[in-house]
Amino acid sequence: MSEVTMTVNGKPARGTIEGRTLLVEFLRDTLGLTGTHVGCDTSQCGACTVHVDGKAVKSCTMFAAEADGATVDTIEGQAAPDGTLNTIQQAFQDYHGLQCGFCTPGMVMSAAALLKDTPKPTEIEVRRYLQGNICRCTGYHNIVKAILAASGQDVTGIPGEIAAE
Amino acid sequence: MPKDNAPVHGGIGASPKRREDVRFLSGTGNYTDDINLRGQAYVHFLRSDIAHGKINGLDLSEAEQMPGVLRIFTGEDFKTAGSIPCGWQITDRFGQPMQEPRHPILCETHVRHVGDPIAAIVAETLHQARDAAEAIGLDIEELPAVIDMRAALEDGATKVHDDLASNLCFDWGFVEENRQAVDDAISSAAHVTTVELVNNRMVPNAMEPRVAIGDYNRGTGDSTLYTTSQNPHVIRLLMGAFVLNIPEHKLRVVAPDVGGGFGSKIFHYAEEAFCTFAAKALNRPVKWTCTRSEAFLSDAQGRDHVTKIELALDKDNNFTAVRTDTLANMGAYLSTFAPSIPTWLHGTLMAGNYKTPLVYLNVRAVFTNTIPVDAYRGAGRPEATYQLERVIDKAARELGVDPIALRRQNFVTEFPYQTPVAVEYDAGDFHRLADKLEAKADLEGFAARRQQSEARGKLRGLGVNCFIEACGIAPSNLVGQLGARAGLYESATVRVNATGGITVMTGSHSHGQGHETAFPQVVADMIGIDANMIEIVHGDTANTPMGMGTYGSRSIAVGGSAMVRATEKIIAKAKKIAAHIMEASDEDIELKDGKFTVAGTDKSLAWGDVTLAAYVPHNYPLDEVEPGLEETAFYDPNNFTYPAGAYACEVEVDPETGKVTIQKFTTADDFGTVVNPMIVDGQVHGGLAQGIGQALMENCIYDADGQLLSASYMDYCMPRADDMPFFVVDHSNGTPCTHNPLGVKGCGEAGTIGSPATVVNAVVDALQSAGHKVDHVDMPLTPLRVWSAMQQG
């Protein structure tokens, strides 16, 4: 057992962990941040995606001990303190980019990482970037549309019933 | 409702943003694994790593001494518990009931598939439980595994269940009386087209793995199960009454936020019963969280049919008969609705959109040493559509006629239409759907697009597909005759609160479908108030009326109708109250835009005035009606609903590698009335991805020993964002359902039902365009399979 400290969503966090404690276990079980999900055990589904020191990583494939001293951002830290959704979150709601919601935290965190590096991605860039995020509900149509919209691009040419209100 | 009818108050036809999204987007959803109860222990299931074996003994002595172990359970502990029940009994061609094996919570004498649970170790931590599992001494004699369905039916084949006569669960004929007539029609036909095909086994793969937490209160004697379920009341009934003998009033089942189901979370699973049982035995909450690897070995799987279909045509290309011979894999045990899938949910759709007068199916359901197979999105209807639309496509190619023209020529055009396979289509317009598809998909422009693809060195193909489904299941008295051991009504309680807000308790469960947003739109429309005044409660047997749950695209058609009926009762009662206050007669009261008026006068009362009066009944017709404003309705439909569609897909095949990419996918669906177009679009998108997944990439494969080869996302290919195009979907040509109050038909499964054949037809078209003599490739059309097909033809 050892002690780790990190900055999670801007606040200091600490806890006692085993060597084998995964970052996602530390977030969910120790800190109670259950917004980060576990959908597989082979590092493919991406439901556990968080940012460590500003970079998207799969928190199920990183030990908590390796995040000692790091800055970690999760889905719980994305909205404003008053609960107002950020641009990406709001676009996911506006464009119906989620259904059951289970993959959604990972999708939002991946989208945030993409838009940080590539502020105006093409459709293909969005689709390729999401290789490590599996959604079973949406067929990705509205996820891709939401991310393009969140980047400030015009999505009116993309088929679908809805435009942002 | 037509789109040009302007929606009022976020009512029917509007696309308000989903209110459930806020919690999902901010990480504050409440999924079962997010629940942790004080003092909970953890269970790990020791699962069989062989497909078939006889348990000679289990040595628990070392494991029981391991740190943290609370108790190890084996099949011995459940001798008095019931078998995990099957909810549907099939009667075979000869009038005999299906063979129905016992399905214990934990294995008793044998292991029958890889993943079959042998022992359950409950410990203080999950790591401790897993450690102890490795210390259990297993004395299991490996037996030959039966994997291939044909081999399973051979004389002398090893039996999956010793105590059954054979591996044949049932031999079903439908319509049995037509057997001879169909044979005669086929032997005298001008043309017969035959396709032999495999409908590949699917792993449902809801992104949230299953979780169960059992809890028991010694003080009250109440048991609670938190579970990832599409239908908590069904689980309460099946588990309470048939497995653990707990009366419903002492058992609460909670299915909170559920991360997708696609059928796989309909069924009652052993782990649910185990956690409920163990919580009482240990007087501690017991939690099980399935890993994805474990899900591959324990979630019921889907499809897995091997079929030969023959289509007979007369000299004018009219369809005269369809005959099929299908082997349907049940796996090692009968999962909750398994026998209904290859029979009623499949056979009743074998007429498709066509006026084929004679249809006969022979379906033999087979036990094998594989994971049980049950409903997966579409459930039986994708299997029906796939074979029918493949054989029609092949017939068109053989006859040299346009595939759409051949379909159109044979369309059913008059409604209601009694099919030769028991069901009566109430409404539809297949030509209008085909017209819509041809326009939306720009089929005229295909030739030019094919040339562009060829210029890039790619083969382009166009596939079309028409389909009809039976949804909104369904009339209880009918399904009872067909062998269902349950009713299939739905329920709703509409509770109007004193200040006018409304809480609707529904038996339908939402796990992605957006009920919390769409259901209020219906009530808002009826009363004329803002949809935000209405809240939906679901998922907890403690606070919702008995409901049969969400599957078979039934929520809005059956659950929504129950809500309409309850709201009608509310309105009737509210009018009485309003009449009393305004000193008018009931019949003169009108409710519009949330306001009660007396016809022909300027008297009016606001919605909130009446609801307040119901709870503060000072000026109130107490001799006529009770105080309060709360009504419950159960709705039992009098027919299935029949959504239909026409789909087109354009693919490119890389001739060097066999890789298929979807270039364009267009749908024209008839869902009847559409409550929330945005949500309906989303349902179609997701269904398409699953159907395209089945067609191109997903495949659950066992080796000859019954080991699952595609046992993780490393080998089971899930569709990703870069496998999919933007879809062009349309549902503007709805013909309202004639027998439910909303005119709705259901949209949850259409995409999955209509897309596989569309894709395969397109790939065959692409290959033939390059001169390959390929008339069928079995799904999934992986690069390997397409390349191999090109080498052979």
Next chain:
Amino acid sequence: MYAFEIERPATIEEAVRALSAEEAQPLAGGQTLIPTLKQRLAMPSVLVSLTGISGLRGIRTDEGGQLCIGASTTHAEVAAGAGVFPGLATMAGRIGDPAVRNRGTMGGSLANNDPSACYPAAALGAGATIVTDRREIAADDFFQGMFDTALDEGEIITEVRFPVPAASAYAKFEQPASRFALVGAFVARFPGGVRVAITGASEGGVFRWAEAEEALSRDFTASALEGVSVPSGDMIGDLHGTPEYRAHLVAIMTRRAVTAAA
């Protein structure tokens, strides 16, 4: 997972010392090792994390013009920082997915030598030198079959030195599910000749395709490969590809790599 300790040494020396412990195992990016541990397929007592050693990270060009990449440099860092060797940078940018690329490291990939990993093809195709805490190993000697390398117990890769080719490219045909290479071909043209390394295909792991090298050294065009093929005899056969299919893809992917490089 079984229980183990994690050590996070700050220097190579500390890491080597830590790895001398009984059942100690190095932990690089963990993108393969952690899933393996979850399946309880490995039972280390100590994992020695290499990602905190600053000396193992970074990209530089040495005096001989070789591109030298620290073993703990992530795929994402290589994709962004190896611009002088576009074939390598592009390849690194297509390994796994973005989150995997932010954790996975070159050293981890090479030491694991997964038969369908991408980096072994780049190292072998470029004729890289694998530098360890105790010696330098030529790529031609380093890869010794599936999951097998010349590394000794406790030996750590510290740096990989790539001669920078005049032209290079990697063409990958992805296994549809895992997105690893079903077949990947790395071609590199040097003044002295062309090297071709193939991953994903062979039962023996990554290998150099001599016939293609000869043909391409004479004429670095896709058409030079016409009629050149690999025997399917020692190709991998599994769910996703028969040996014949893989042999076919070796030729196709090599042609595509040449076209991309030219």
